[in-house]
Amino acid sequence: MTEPTWRKSSRSNAFDNCVEVALSQDAAAVRDSKDRTAGSLLFSRRDWRRFLSGVGEGHYDR
Known part of the structure; x- marks a missing residue:
């Protein structure tokens, strides 16, 4: 690996x-750039694409 x-x-x-x-064929891992040793969150590629689509459409704007 x-x-x-x-x-x-x-x-x-x-x-x-x-x-x-970090993207792989099946997943997207996300971590804090200022605390890389704290671990990461893992999302399916499908969920990651949905999240990015929502960001692009303004669903998470305050």
Whole structure:
């Protein structure tokens, strides 16, 4: 098994709270970029795509 490739948003900088995402064929793992040792949350690719779609449609805007 290979180590996941974590990606952080290009919109992030050193002062923002940010997450990193690692994708596999079946899942998406998400972790805090400032506390990488705290573990990660694992989502199915289907649920991750639904979440991203909701973000794009503004469902999580405050």
